[in-house]
Amino acid sequence: MSAAAQLCLQCGLCCNGVLFSDVELRAGDKATQLTSLGLDIFRKGRKQAFTQPCKCLERDLCSIYANRPMQCRAFECTQLRLVDQGAKPLSAAERKIREAKRLAGEVAQLCRDLGHGDETVPLNRRYAAIMSEPMDLAGDERGVELRGELMLAVGKLVEVLERDFLRAAVKE
Ligand code: SF4
Ligand code: SF4
Structure with missing residues (x-):
């Protein structure tokens, strides 16, 4: 396991409602699929977003890691x-x-x-x-x-x- 991956395993700050209060979906995200996986998706103006603390965070781990939304894949903290x-x-x-x-x-x-x-x-x-x-x-x-x-x-x-x-x- 990479050092960076070890870091995320003991953190969860970008998923648990401390760093963000919601996360917007991006092109390529399928809202229906993400809802069925457990994300709480809502309309945010012209966009869609899901709430934080994320419903798919379990003991600082993402329970839908392989299928997580685009923004989750893209975000890397400092x-x-x-x-x-x-x-x-x-x-x-x-x-x-x-x-x-x-x-x-x-x-x-x-x-x-x-x-x-x-x-x-x-x-x-x-x-x-x-x-x-x-x-x-x-x-x-x-x-x-x-x-x-x-x-x-x-x-x-x-x-x-x-x-x-x-x-x-x-x-x-
Ligand atoms: S990306 Fe940063 S804030 Fe998010 S879980 Fe990993 S170490 Fe924590
Ligand atoms: S889907 Fe996974 S990576 Fe994205 S906010 Fe939720 S727990 Fe974190």
């Missing part, structure tokens, strides 16, 4: 590319994944604490829902505090995701 190019050791990329998962776990826990524990909803939507709720500044001290912690945690997570997973891979 860490995967760097390891693939031989520009970064596997162990360093693994550390980045552990860090991102730890931060995502903190955000998820704060969302749960604030009453948004539905794991079928991507993190950014749970965050948006919490922030759109009215806040009782005078009567709910704990809620105000938790929201502040959530904003900080989301800021850190977004920084790590953008820097370490979504930017073009360049030698480090």
Whole structure:
């Protein structure tokens, strides 16, 4: 197994609703077939997309790997590319994944604490829902505090995701 493949096996961040909230289908994808395989496909403007966390992700593994959609085949995060190019050791990329998962776990826990524990909803939507709720500044001290912690945690997570997973891979 390649080093890059080993990396994905312990990650799942591009499938579990942390990096993306949905994934658009591309030319060549067959929506009917993908639906029968278990993907939750919906209309997104003029396109079709499937929801994240992906219904076909099982313990960080894609259960429809051989038949996965085009975008899933095409996407390579920064860490995967760097390891693939031989520009970064596997162990360093693994550390980045552990860090991102730890931060995502903190955000998820704060969302749960604030009453948004539905794991079928991507993190950014749970965050948006919490922030759109009215806040009782005078009567709910704990809620105000938790929201502040959530904003900080989301800021850190977004920084790590953008820097370490979504930017073009360049030698480090
Ligand atoms: S985020 Fe990167 S390392 Fe993680 S599963 Fe996706 S492509 Fe693989
Ligand atoms: S189909 Fe497979 S590779 Fe694509 S998002 Fe779902 S679990 Fe990930």
